[in-house]
C-alpha cells in the first residue's frame with residue numbers, strides 16, 4: 204500500500220463495506236499501523252462515530268409486540284443454561300475443554316492447567332478481538348500468523364488470526380502462557396476451516412512474557428510444551 | 438436511570454434492565470434492521486440477536502468508546518448486513534428498490550415517541566445525508582443501508598473501485614463536518630456524544 208495513512212480504507216472499514224481483499228488489508232493496517240499512529244487512530248474514532256450516527260437515519264419502527272416476549276424467553280433459557288455451565292454455553296462459545304484438551308499438567312513448570320482460562324470463540328466473534336485492537340491503548344504482538352492483542356486494565360486478552368494453517372492430521376495446537384516462572388498450559392485449539400482462530404484468554408498478559416503455540420501429537424499428555432510453533436514471548 | 442446504570446445492571450444479570458434498554462432502543466434497532474434487510478422477519482431476528490449479545494457479553498461494550506446506543510446500533514447494523522449477505526448468497530434476491538425508504542404515510546400504530554435528544558440527532562444526521570452531493574450520498578446509502586461491499590458498488594455503478602473509496606471517504610468527512618457544526622454545543626448534554634476535537638483536520 205503506497206499511502207501509509209490510508210484513511211479511505213478506514214472509512215470503508217467502519218461502514219463494514221470493504222471487499223474481502225481490503226478487509227484483510229484493513230485488519231493488517233489496524234494491527235500494524237494504528238498502534239503507532241495517533242492521527243489514524245483519531246481518524247478511526249471520528250469515522251466510527253459518524254458511522255454510528257448513520258444508524259439514526261433509518262426511521263424508528265415499533266417492533267412487533269411478540270418480539271419482547273420472545274427475547275424474554277431466550278434470556279430465561281440462557282439463565283438456566285448459565286447455571287448449568289458457567290460462562291460458556293451462554294455466550295455461544297465453544298470451550299476448549301470440550302475439545303478434550305484441558306488436562307492436568309503434572310509436574311510441569313507451569314503447574315496445573317485451569318479449566319476455562321482459554322475459550323475458543325467462533326469466527327464470527329473476530330470483531331471482538333478487532334475492536335480491542337482498535338483501542339488507542341491496545342498492544343498487538345505477532346504470534347506467527349496470528350496476533351496477540353491486549354490492553355491495560357483488562358483481565359483477558361485475545362489471540363486471533365485469519366490464515367492459521369490447519370495442524371497436520373494426528374496433531375493438535377496447544378496454547379501456553381510463558382513467564383519467568385515457567386509455563387502454564389491453557390488448552391488446545393483448532394482453526395476454523397478457513398483458517399480463522401479467535402481465542403480469548405482469561406489472564407492478565409502483563410503478568411506473563413507472552414504466549415506460546417506448540418504442535419503436539421493429539422491425545423498426548425500436555426506435561427510440558429512440545430514442538431514450539433509460534434510465540435509472542437521475546 | 439441512564440444507559441450506563443442499566444448496562445451495569447445487565448452485567449449483574451438483571452433481565453429487567455435489558456428490557457428497559459429494549460424499551461428505549463428497540464424501535465431504533467428495528468427501524469435500522471428493517472431498512473437494511475427489507476424483511477420484517479429477518480429484522481426481528483437481528484434485533485433479538487443484538488439484545489441477546491448484549492445480555493451474553495455485556496463487557497464487549499466499552500463505555501470509554503462511546504454511548505451504549507451507538508454500540509448497540511452498530512451491532513444491529515453489523516448483524517443486519519450479515520443477514521442480507523447470507524440471504525443474498527443463498528438465493529438471488531428479487532431486485533428490490535435500492536432504498537427502502539419508510540412509507541411516506543406511516544401507520545399511526547407504528548409511530549414512535551422518542552426522547553428529544555434522540556429525535557434531534559436523527560434530524561441532524563438526515564439533514565447531513567440530504568446535504569451530500571448525490572454521488573456521495575449514493576455510495577454511503579448503498580454501503581451502509583443496502584449492505585453492499587465497495588466492489589459490488591463499483592460494478593453496479595460502473596465506476597472504478599478507487600472512486601468508490603475516495604467518494605466514501607469524502608462523504609464521511611462531509612457528514613462529520615455537517616453533524617459536528619450544530620452538534621458541538623450540545624455534546625456536553627450527554628457527555629459522551631462522540632465529539633472530540635482534533636485528529637481530523639480538513640484538508
Ligand SMILES: [Zn+2]
Pocket residue numbers: 207208209236240242243244
Ligand atoms: Zn497513520
